[in-house]
Amino acid sequence: MSTDKKTGIGVIGCGYWGPNLIRNFYQLSESAVVQVSDLDEKRLAHIKELYPSISTTTDYNELIRNPDVEAVVLATPVRLHAPMGLEALQAGKHLLIEKPMALNTAECRDLITAAKENDRILMVGHTFEYTSAVRKMKEMLDEGILGRLYYVNTQRLNLGLFRNDVNVIWDLSPHDFSILLYLLGGKTPNGVRATGAAHINPEVEDVATVTLDFDDDLIAFVQASWLDPKKVRQTTLVGSKKMLIYDDIEPTEKIWLYDRAVEGPAQYDTFAQFPYTYRYGDITIPRIGGTEPLRAEAQHFVHCIQSGETPLTDGYSGLRVCQILEATTASLKSGGARIELES
Amino acid sequence: MSTDKKTGIGVIGCGYWGPNLIRNFYQLSESAVVQVSDLDEKRLAHIKELYPSISTTTDYNELIRNPDVEAVVLATPVRLHAPMGLEALQAGKHLLIEKPMALNTAECRDLITAAKENDRILMVGHTFEYTSAVRKMKEMLDEGILGRLYYVNTQRLNLGLFRNDVNVIWDLSPHDFSILLYLLGGKTPNGVRATGAAHINPEVEDVATVTLDFDDDLIAFVQASWLDPKKVRQTTLVGSKKMLIYDDIEPTEKIWLYDRAVEGPAQYDTFAQFPYTYRYGDITIPRIGGTEPLRAEAQHFVHCIQSGETPLTDGYSGLRVCQILEATTASLKSGGARIELES
Amino acid sequence: MSTDKKTGIGVIGCGYWGPNLIRNFYQLSESAVVQVSDLDEKRLAHIKELYPSISTTTDYNELIRNPDVEAVVLATPVRLHAPMGLEALQAGKHLLIEKPMALNTAECRDLITAAKENDRILMVGHTFEYTSAVRKMKEMLDEGILGRLYYVNTQRLNLGLFRNDVNVIWDLSPHDFSILLYLLGGKTPNGVRATGAAHINPEVEDVATVTLDFDDDLIAFVQASWLDPKKVRQTTLVGSKKMLIYDDIEPTEKIWLYDRAVEGPAQYDTFAQFPYTYRYGDITIPRIGGTEPLRAEAQHFVHCIQSGETPLTDGYSGLRVCQILEATTASLKSGGARIELES
Amino acid sequence: MSTDKKTGIGVIGCGYWGPNLIRNFYQLSESAVVQVSDLDEKRLAHIKELYPSISTTTDYNELIRNPDVEAVVLATPVRLHAPMGLEALQAGKHLLIEKPMALNTAECRDLITAAKENDRILMVGHTFEYTSAVRKMKEMLDEGILGRLYYVNTQRLNLGLFRNDVNVIWDLSPHDFSILLYLLGGKTPNGVRATGAAHINPEVEDVATVTLDFDDDLIAFVQASWLDPKKVRQTTLVGSKKMLIYDDIEPTEKIWLYDRAVEGPAQYDTFAQFPYTYRYGDITIPRIGGTEPLRAEAQHFVHCIQSGETPLTDGYSGLRVCQILEATTASLKSGGARIELES
16 A cells, blocks of 8 residues: 555554544545554454554554554543553654543643644544534524524433543533634633542443533533433524524434514613513524534545644644643532633 | 312402413312412403402402412513512412412522411422323333433524523423433432523523533533524433433323433543444334423312322422522622522 | 394304304404304203303294394204305395205206395305415416425314214315415315225215315315325425425424425436426424414404405305315215216 | 455446445445446436545446446336346346336236346335334234234325336335235235326326235225325224234334224124223334444345345235336226236
């Protein structure tokens, strides 16, 4: 296999998510998957069968030292992100890390520093920022269609896949936090509260609700659960002018824009009447294109490597999400107390 | 109109909910609506047109003193529940109060005391406890079909109807709290946390999330909103054996029982594998009867008056819900802190 | 009860549908229900309890001769529509007949003639033409939003209510036929074919599919069933520019307008390629007002009586629907053959 | 690539469906895709990129003569099925043909004869017979859960993909006919009627409704359309004891079993009452496994080649479906007349 003009990719981790990354980098014309590493030889044999051209190894150090590997993609358990990522950056490789970026913000900062020092691209796999649906919402918000944002409500629920290394917030909510920060164009929350409980593995919360407070009374509720009978992937954005539901389970009708709003009374104190005005207009379901987001993400990573551009979901993006995650853990430990965040 | 064998009912308040109460007590063969009171003469004229036999008055004192009125039904703003209710009980009338029972637990206790002293029936309008769907869930829980209850998640969302006298938790969540307490057979939460925000009327929260902690790691999330584009009335019960979704928007397919569960690892620490077992079985949607719950509630009230029985949703039931409501307000004021509840 | 300015209404038949008619005419400020007739004394007692001011009788002749009754509303089995309707018209009463208008087109014509000779209003209860959803579709079609209409597909399915007097097409499809004729602004089909089968009562078809051919290749499929597990009330309109689904089960989101279309090849014969162009745009769900259609129908009837206007759903409208019904019966009898209709 | 124990497969046609067949035979451990043929070199290059081990050719004769190809899979336009299929059989290859099997029953019989004479496996790609959902329904019917089957209603609707070589019935309805014949265990219809219209390409019907009459008053309505805004893949089975809806669009909740039935009156003639009994019980949604049906189909083909077993969807199965298709065309031509079928 020639990697003349193609960026050579090495993927560490072939468990649940790794094969999707391999497939996408394999199918891109701009990149070639050179090597794949995993501790499990069966997984490697399976990859070899699907893609005979890819070399495999149980020793990730071999992959990191492989001169044909220009960029490393990490799809390992979270606790390995920072150590393996630092090694890769120090070996001069570009780096794409699955979310969440690391176990804590200190590790995130180390990764950012190492990327700077070695002048390498560092990107975090906040895949949803590469979906057509989230881009469409961003567009609508930026055009002011929703007016001032009042309230965001998200639910990411299903049965499984339980993890032992991180709790359900660290597993599922990075998606919602990264979507939210992207939609808000960089606004970060002032305060974070989290409540939850651990039922199956007593060390690891499997259901949780997070509240994020932003400036201007914007509040966001973020629910995550591995213990729900039905898969739910839903985000509601309520603005002063319009409201929107984004349902990621729907194959095509993902965004419902409601021309609805309510206006309150100016100055009113009689109990018997409620001088609120409700506006109920049409619903619009915009046509959303159907590219696989992981393909767009992979393409963006390769593009940044080849052009030197800063990724949309760079290390700072990963750090901001990790700040919120860290705060949720602190809040859970202190019984739901509000954790202040510096901006 | 003769009220020979029929229990004479007087209804105070003809706003949004009053007419439903009037219609149901009117149509029962065991009761007769004798008099209706409201400050708004237009509302009274409307009632008079629909039911020429009912006498109307703008003076609720007249209704309370009316000897043909044996029982008073209060559908007024919450702040009038206690003062009017006390007057009615002291005048020897039985009393049905709309939810929430009163502005605080002190008022609830006063009402309970007054009912005892005057030997009158005191009932609170926790309508959902009279629905076939909630009864079906209670049956399932009592039979142990769900196993040990892990987690309850409820959403009661829609656009409007905004109120000025109470916030969205006091308006909508009494339904969920009363359902929950009923399902748990009296178990009350140990701790209550609430977060929320006020967007339309800066004094009154219009979106909120409440967390209730019970014994045995049971946790309940209760969301309420007047600011959502879509009407949602959903409760998820997750047990160790089965899971259930109760969707009250569905006209007939209200309860979905999922034969699904997850079992965790006994003792496990390797990161690379997830030895959880997931069971995915059939879904069952039981046939639910369709009686109007308000009719069942009205019938139960009249039955208790005529038989002397204690209502299912008696003053203590109202008090317990009010305790939680009071705690949510305290938690909101202290930025989401956990408020301990005595049992 | 005074009927000074109110039009006096007499309703014959208090079975399934009658009480809805009574309630609506009762609540209108322009009309008063004077008398109700039914063979079943229990039904009459029930009506009397709900509306003490209405006089009741088991003898419909008494109602027709009642001088306070200005207009008769027929909610009886179909075979009584023509004989009772003729008596009423000849007695000088205005007449509203439930759908289908009569057992055959000869009876329809007799009723039309009698109405003319006695100068009375004759209206048929094609309720759906008074719904906001059907009016909205008519508006869209008249504005040309859908382009040229290609194809209409309707399903009206549920379990029960079985009838012995007419088959499922005569029971359910008058709704679809009247909607269709209304939408097409008077266009009637050139040919009618029907297939069906009778399972529960061997004399009466309980499932059926009707095909209607119109000019310009417009084709309509109309399905009716008393034997389906799920209630379906759906109409699809496919035009050259846009497409629309009208789902009457949905409480508010009844009309889905799809900005979708396909354009075919001009002249093409190679098999390997399909040079069709598909356009997939947004979906719009217009806000539909929520008046009870039966109220609008009742109001229109009274308005026509008081103003002398011709009803939207007059005798000819009933006749046109009956022509199609008659043709479906002929087609069923001849094994599905195409029955030509004169325009 | 070694094909020692693996059955060597050659695929002719890489358009819409071919790549799915290639992928499945490629991934099976029991087979190897040796060669692929198509007229379009771009398609071949695409396949080569995905599977470098597969040889490609624009000359299907080369593939048929390739000694490493033991079995030919035809995914070409329908008019090429018989000529290419006969060549392949005569060259000693086993044969899998996409549905519909051929342009007419004469061609089907020729293929069956050729397969017999050359002692080769002949199978038709009625993929749905290999789905878990259809197998589950077959099981339920065979166990008598639904009782006597009254009525089947299917809808297979969407926008596109238009074809020029066959009409919408020939394109989409083979799925429904093969499912139906499979469920009925070989029962074939006595009569076939079809109505439809051609809007986009005036030579090719794009919407149609077919009625099939079976013994014992069983009737089936089969709708097909390339001109609907929404994708629908639904089958309703109504039996004397239970009813079932199979919705193939649903990712997991595909089968809804309704414990509902109706029983008619024995002997009744009074019009005012309807002594039908309706039973409304629970709904059950059985858990359906999720294997890709095309994989199961591919596996079955290879298994039959290796074992000599007769395929579930053999030539006769293809012939029976083609008989119905032929009858629909005859019925369409004669304006919807009933076409008798020999069993």
